[in-house]
Amino acid sequence: MPENLWREIWILVAVAALSLILAEITGYPFLIAALGFGLYIGLNLRHLVQLNSWLINKRQDVPDAGGLWGEVLDRIRALTKETERREDRLTEMVARFQSASAATPDAMVIVSPQHEIEWANAAAERLLGMSTPRDIGQRVVNLIRYPDFRKYLERGDYTEALPMTSPIQADKSLSVRIIPFGHYQKLIIARDITHLVNLERLRQDFVANISHELRTPLTVLTGFLETLKDMDKPAGADLQKHFHTMHDQAQRMTRLVDDLLTLSKLETTPAARHENVVDVPAMLAALNEMGELVSGERRHHISLQADAGLKLVGNEEELRSAFSNLINNAVRYTPAGGDIRLVWKLDGDTPVFAVTDTGEGIAPQHLPHLTERFYRIDTARSRDTGGTGLGLSIVKHILLRHDGRLTIDSALGKGSTFRCSFPANRAVQVTPAQHKL
């Protein structure tokens, strides 16, 4: 038992003994006992009242007392000191966090599970036009009124950032990321990437301009070389050989420039323009013939299996370019006499165009890089066959513009399958009767 409790018991015993003695002397035992215990209870009440008034107004000091009360009050005093220290530390941390978040150039906004703004830093006002405390409790989609942002916020998959224009400054480009945390809260971070976007635009313009400028002199050069190499009486056999090489190289440069122009057009013009229902089976029949023409002496067995009633909503010119790139590759990278199979069908409800060849195949480490610009596995060999390494990059861009996907299956020495899948809502099924019309 604690020492102070013993003391309290002794006091009670002493009060009782004193009351007994005084009762014996005075002859009023009940009165004396009542007075004694009343005094004891009164003292305790006084401490209780002091403690209560301290709890009501904590600004006063914790009251002093002896005995068991003293111990209780000491403990309360220690607890209060510890709480104050913790509060100070917390206040300091919050102040430090606030000054750090105020200094970050990225806009940061915390939203509730209902997407109402709970907190925002200083940059959020500059980049997103959100001001606290004015906008606290407002739904964030009422301040950033872009359908893409609303979709992104509600999607729940935030692995990729969302590019977006600032809602208050049209010339500012932002990259938005969302980080879910705590109890279904979200931290929205918007970074100003205007200078990156400008640099990218500069690069695209530069490539487009230089390709455009190179085109005319190349056409002139190729024209003259054509005439020279076909002259009946050339200056000499050697010279004629040189003219041939020059003509081949000039043609290669023309192809490169054309591919660069195609790519920059794909990058700079918005998608979903000039889209209509494309008769893919008819297009593939023509491309099949083109494949045989390109194969020429190498006599590949090219077969086409197409769902005659399956059409696709898209841009005809772009789809032709993507499909012909894949067919050309199959012909180019399959040894003479090999099989090339073209398939156009619904896989479940997904429209798919697949090119399968029995060619040289691709080692797994190259697969993730094939759609990068200028990426060629065997640079010398690809150059010999006239490749520039831009073909698959063009295919990927075109598929992206059609919300499609390119997948590649390949085994070295066995062959490859390049598969273009499109979203189900782009498929248009035509019944045989309609097909005849």
Ligand SMILES: Nc1ncnc2c1ncn2[C@@H]1O[C@H](COP(=O)(O)OP(=O)(O)OP(=O)(O)O)[C@@H](O)[C@H]1O
């Ligand atoms: N069907 C295929 N079989 C084997 N390798 C292939 C196949 N298709 C593409 N490749 C490899 O991928 C590389 C990139 O192909 P891509 O079409 O982008 O460029 P390219 O054919 O070299 O040039 P081009 O720009 O004229 O198409 C090729 O260099 C080749 O090594």
Ligand SMILES: [Mg+2]
């Ligand atoms: Mg190619």
